[in-house]
Amino acid sequence: MRDWGNGQAFRLADALTGVCVFGATGSGKTSGPAKHLAYGYLANDFGGLVLCAKKEERRQWQQWAADCDRSDDLIVVGTIGKWRFNFLEWEVSRTDASGGLTINIVAILDEIAGAIAKAAGESENGGGDNKFWEDALHHMNTNLVDLPIFPGLQVSLPLMRSIVSTAPQSLAQIADANWQASSFVEFIPPAPAPLVAPAARVWIDS
Ligand SMILES: Nc1ncnc2c1ncn2[C@@H]1O[C@H](COP(=O)(O)OP(=O)(O)O)[C@@H](O)[C@H]1O
Numbered sequence: 440m441r442d443w444g445n446g447q448a449f450r451l452a453d454a455l456t457g458v459c460v461f462g463a464t465g466s467g468k469t470s471g472p473a474k475h476l477a478y479g480y481l482a483n484d485f486g487g488l489v490l491c492a493k494k495e496e497r498r499q500w501q502q503w504a505a506d507c508d509r510s511d512d513l514i515v516v517g518t519i520g521k522w523r524f525n526f527l528e529w530e531v532s533r534t535d536a537s538g539g540l541t542i543n544i545v546a547i548l549d550e551i552a553g554a555i556a557k558a559a560g561e562s563e564n565g566g567g568d569n570k571f572w573e574d575a576l577h578h579m580n581t582n583l584v585d586l587p588i589f590p591g592l593q594v595s596l597p598l599m600r601s602i603v604s605t606a607p608q609s610l611a612q613i614a615d616a617n618w619q620a621s622s623f624v625e626f627i628p629p630a631p632a633p634l635v636a637p638a639a640r641v642w643i644d645s
């Protein structure tokens with residue numbers, strides 16, 4: 440795939456193992472080895488998944504694909520354009536043993552919340568107040584995921600937002616006709632009673 444001369448090369452067999460590049464920020468990992476190998480993969484018709492953490496990374500890969508005449512093969516998944524990935528639905532409906540478990544779905548939501556907090560400049564392992572709010576968010580996420588799962592509704596961020604913004608504030612409110620008419624929670628089909636009663640109590644307690 441890449442001939443380095445003197446019998447040295449990056450071969451298909453190398454591409455089927457891992458590549459690890461070490462270097463300080465700005466030392467040329469991306470513009471050096473990454474670009475060199477990416478051109479090798481692209482020119483040899485490889486498929487692959489590129490996860491972009493930095494904003495400029497998508498544009499860079501679009502350029503690399505164009506340089507190797509692979510633009511037509513590129514599928515960009517993101518908030519712009521037509522391709523999306525419903526990570527919640529994927530996690531909920533995974534068929535292996537750990538698929539659909541609330542604890543794993545909540546772990547994804549916690550991870551995303553942590554990444555957003557980090558991007559907003561909050562310290563990664565700040566204790567004190569942060570810990571309290573992280574625990575509160577984790578607790579709320581757990582309830583927000585369980586509630587749609589019990590009656591078999593699709594877990595989605597819009598549904599979770601609707602639930603949290605119209606949840607009852609007290610046990611008395613549940614009997615209030617005004618609240619019933621306006622709350623999204625009221626429209627969730629009832630789950631079997633043994634599941635709903637404890638869930639409702641935990642929700643209101645928290
Ligand atoms: N050998 C080199 N000589 C001069 N500039 C370089 C060299 N290698 C990389 N650069 C430049 O340094 C900058 C950072 O490189 P980059 O590949 O993004 O680093 P990394 O991915 O390791 O953080 C880029 O602007 C790149 O063009």
Ligand SMILES: [Mg+2]
Pocket residue numbers: 468469470
């Ligand atoms: Mg880099």
